[in-house]
Amino acid sequence: MTDATITRLRKPSWKDPRLLLGILLVLVSTAGTVALIGSLDHGVEIYVARQGIPVGARLSSQDLDRMTVRLGGAEAQYLRADEPLPEGAIATSFVGKGQLVPRGSIGAARALTGKPVAVPVDGVLPEQLQEGARADVWVAAPDERNGFKDPHLLVRAGEVVKVVQNQQAFGANASQVVIVLIPDDKLPQLLAAQSNKSRISLVWNPEGSAP
Template sequence: MVRAKVRLGDTEQHYITVEAGLPQDVVAMQRIAKDQLVPRASLGEVDQLDRKPVALSTGQTLPSQAVAGARVDVWVAQPDAKNGFSEPKLILPGAEIAEVTTGSTALGSSKTTVLMVLVEDKQMPALLGAQANEAKISVVWNPGGAR
């Protein structure tokens, strides 16, 4: 952390101050970017963490706003009996991106983007089941970040 002089006025109670310091045994529950103030609401106890990063590979082009800390909706279309896919269903609304990695396949013929998305424990079976069944997984940037 870096010390900065700011005047927060009536909103100071919502942020970590140098005088108060960081509370004991807390972790960041959301991404706090470099040069941002630390909101008290972004901190929590380790026991409150129930999100884990899961890698999602996609060949689709994502907007430049789809970066770490942004929110995306994850849609899944399960394979059907006719060698196609069923209608997509939203399984992860407003999932937070933890990391974005862009790469290419052999000989640079196509680009693949791997998103590390933070998934809650209760949502994990649906996503892992979709991956295991080779479902079509689509990621859509969610500018509202609604969950």
């Protein structure tokens, strides 16, 4: 047996550079794995709507649940649960049940550019006209022959705040009342249409936004 063979078979010493290098590589690999797992588990607590939050509703902790999510750079767009709720804040746009609460949907009352108005509707509504949907408001004024003139578009993509079923108080034939957010500049015209018994119709707007 040669001296070289004896050297290879000799039990390595703690001072052997090859052994120290192997231990170092194992430690580096382990640290990298731990760091990777830690980064994958990293998340932030975001507020989630416990129930649907309609436009104009004052925000409170009773309306919210917490959920830990990983959103990366998008987390700044949502209301974090480790931050205090804005004092006196209301929903300026509808937030559906179970949805993350966008910062852009919360603001002061003065941020609203419209007022919720109850619009009685005869007949059956399209199933798409639910809270948070958008509806075009068409108005047909009465004519001189106990009929109605051609309808015209009064409001495009008004946000539906709430749908109330079987509200007979708003009219003998009204099967439901839809509360729609009406822009301030269109509010006088809609109130005038209601007072002169115009026919008001709501049409679901799939585009979901005003031009």
